[in-house]
Amino acid sequence: MAYIFIVVSSSLTMAQGKNATADSLNYILELALVGVLGPVLLFAIVLYSRFRLIKKQKLTIEDQQQIVMRANAEIKALSEIIDDKNKDITDSIRYAQRIQRAILPSSEYCNYHLKEHFILFKPKDIVSGDFYWLYATPDSKVIWMVADCTGHGVPGAFMSMIGNSLLNEIVIQKRLTKPGEILDLLRVGVINALGGGDEDNTRDGMDGVICMWDKKQNTLDFAGAYNSLYLYRKGVHNKAADDDTMRYHGDDLVEFKTDNQPISMFEGKEFSFNTHEIQLKDGDHVYTCI
Numbered sequence: 001m002a003y004i005f006i007v008v009s010s011s012l013t014m015a016q017g018k019n020a021t022a023d024s025l026n027y028i029l030e031l032a033l034v035g036v037l038g039p040v041l042l043f044a045i046v047l048y049s050r051f052r053l054i055k056k057q058k059l060t061i062e063d064q065q066q067i068v069m070r071a072n073a074e075i076k077a078l079s080e081i082i083d084d085k086n087k088d089i090t091d092s093i094r095y096a097q098r099i100q101r102a103i104l105p106s107s108e109y110c111n112y113h114l115k116e117h118f119i120l121f122k123p124k125d126i127v128s129g130d131f132y133w134l135y136a137t138p139d140s141k142v143i144w145m146v147a148d149c150t151g152h153g154v155p156g157a158f159m160s161m162i163g164n165s166l167l168n169e170i171v172i173q174k175r176l177t178k179p180g181e182i183l184d185l186l187r188v189g190v191i192n193a194l195g196g197g198d199e200d201n202t203r204d205g206m207d208g209v210i211c212m213w214d215k216k217q218n219t220l221d222f223a224g225a226y227n228s229l230y231l232y233r234k235g236v237h238n239k240a241a242d243d244d245t246m247r248y249h250g251d252d253l254v255e256f257k258t259d260n261q262p263i264s265m266f267e268g269k270e271f272s273f274n275t276h277e278i279q280l281k282d283g284d285h286v287y288t289c290i
Contacts, residue, residue, distance in 0.1 A: 093126045093154065100127050100157050103164050105134040113142050129156015130290060133167050140215040141177055147208030148227075148290040150264075162193050163206055163263075179210045179223035180275035187263045187273075194264075205264020209288045213280075220278045220286060224258025231256065231278065232285035245276070 110117065113136040123130065129149035136142045145167060149159035166189040167182070176182050190205050209224040222229050230253060237251045247255040259273050280286075 090126075096154065096157060097127050100131075100160065103161065104131065110134055112136075114144075125153040127154055127157035129153070129160055131160035131164060133164055135167075135171050137175075137177065142213045142215065143171055143177060143179075143182075143211065144288070145208055145210040146227075146288045146290050147206045147263075149206040150204050159204065159206060162190065166190065166193070177212050178275055179212050179221050180273040182210055183223050183225060183263060183273040190264055203264065205262050207262055208290055209258065211286070211288060218280045220280055221275050222256070222258075222278075222288075223273045223275050225261060225263045225273065226258070227288075227290055228258060229256045229276075230254070230287040230289070232287070233281065234283060 104121075107119075110119065113134065119132060121128075121130070121132065129151050130147065131149070132144065132146045134142070134144040147160070147163055149156045149163060151159060163186070166186050170176050170182055170185045170189070174185075176185065187205070194204050207224075207226040209222060209227045209229055211220055211222040211229070213220050228247075232253050234252055236254050237248045245257045247257065249255060256276060256278075258276075259271075261268065261270065261273075
């Protein structure tokens with residue numbers, strides 16, 4: 001009987017062992033499944049969150065692109081308007097340039113009355129505040145002026161036209177030929193044209209040099225406002241007397257200083273412009289510049 005008991009007991013123990021092994025395997029499988037599915041699920045959650053974020057960012061970018069496109073369209077429209085306005089303004093200024101060029105003495109007129117001369121006229125802008133003027137009288141006198149008006153571009157161009165008109169009136173109509181007197185009347189005309197000395201226009205006017213060449217006497221009378229006249233004469237420094245109105249540049253070039261006052265309202269003491277005279281000689285070169 002002991003043998004039979006032992007056999008039965010051994011069978012029960014083996015069955016229990018098999019059950020325990022199966023439970024262990026199931027537990028391991030469950031842990032493995034959790035270990036595998038857990039990260040996959042976590043990754044899926046993260047991926048889904050990133051997908052929603054990217055989609056939201058994409059919508060934001062598309063909205064911003066629409067805003068930029070609308071802004072670019074508005075900028076382009078404004079740019080076209082500005083280009084049209086600039087073209088209109090530039091066309092008007094170029095037409096003003098034609099008018100300003102028309103009032104300057106022609107090269108043919110200058111060449112006829114001043115046989116040997118050159119004019120260097122290089123405006124900074126399309127129209128210029130600098131101008132030159134020339135007139136020949138019936139009694140063989142040639143009067144010319146170079147002037148620098150206050151302001152550049154369009155404002156300076158308007159001032160140059162005022163100066164040109166006043167010189168025509170003073171020299172051609174009133175027949176004045178003395179440079180100092182011409183500048184005196186030119187100053188009065190500029191002040192009157194700009195409102196009679198209004199405080200806002202006190203500095204508006206011009207500087208320059210005016211000359212009168214008497215061909216018969218071969219003399220040169222000149223006057224100036226802040227600008228000098230230059231004479232090139234071989235050995236002039238050794239032959240001419242020193243004067244506080246003269247400044248030598250080497251042996252052959254002398255600068256004649258003029259009055260330190262403008263052709264306009266003046267904050268200092270106003271006085272009449274002085275006329276200076278030079279007896280010209282063969283080989284002399286006279287330069288007026290601003």
